[in-house]
Amino acid sequence: MRIIDARTAEAAPAVPARRAPTRVEAHAPGRDATALRVLLVADLLVRALELDGTPVWAVLTGAEDGARLRKDAAALGIRPFEDGDAAGRGPGTGQGVRVVGEGEGGGLPDVATVAVAPVDPADPSLADPDALRLALLERHHHARVELGAAALDEARDTLARWRRAVADWARHPSRPVPNDVRDRLRAAWEDDLDAPGVLRVLRAVESDPGLADGARFEICAYADRFLGLHLTRDVGTAY
Incomplete structure (x- = not known):
């Protein structure tokens, strides 16, 4: 898995x-919203590493209002991050990765x-957090995001x-994820966390x-382990 390291570009x-x-x-x-996006990208990084079998200790540092940020992050389906300012480096974690906003974070040359x-605007609506998460994922994390009403409506x-389709595909006999599709998914998220890919x-x-529809269902369920969009939420729902 590779990233674009901000230290060297x-x-x-x-x-x-x-x-x-x-x-x-x-x-x-x-x-x-930019701080929230930093947490979202860190969440993607944790998911990608864990999908590759790497144990991860996720921490949040520097937060001015950690309780509020964690509450908003939880609404977006971001996994809990411990308080890194108080916890130190943690046991058994000899290597690390930092996720920061552009121009933030100071200098840690060894990480x-x-x-x-x-992200613009700075305070987007959290009325539909899953739609907000998808709108953020539609753009690569190196690109600025404009979260206007049109972008959120399209994501919604x-x-x-997709959820209607996944619920329908779940009614069909299960089929394995084709190897070529699995490879394309992994190639995308292992290439600098390419969520748009x-x-x-x-x-x-x-x-x-x-x-086959059963394969489509399994593909979406597998990809959602990285995306975190609850694509299987409506399985068993009658449309």
Whole structure:
């Protein structure tokens, strides 16, 4: 798995040793949508490392209002992050990765660093947190995100369509995830946490006539382990 290391602006391994205990630090001093995006990208990093068998200790540092940020993060389906300012480096975590906002985080030359671009507006609506999460995932974390009403409406419609489709596909006999699709999904998230690339694979799967519906369901369930969009939420629901 590779990231663009903000220290050098070049591609580098996310961690020196695969499957070794790793500290993932989200450094989010603000209380705005950019701080929330930093936590979201750190969440994606944790998910990708765990999917590769790497044990992770996730911590939050620098937060001005950690309780509020954690509450908003939980609404977006972001896993809990411990208080890294109080906890130190933690037991058995000899390697680490930092996730910071652009221009934030100070200098830690010995730690690989992922930089996250800003979000506008700074205080978006959390009325539909899953739609907000998808709208953030639609853009690579190196690109600025504009969270206007149109972007949130489109994300809401996309989620509703996918969840209906996944609920329907779940009624069909299960089929394994095809190896080539699994490889494309992993290649995307292992290439600098390319969430838009993962979403492109799902859109291709949605309309691929060569796939059985049972395989489509398993593909979406597998991809959602990285995306965290609750795509299987409506399984068993009658539409």
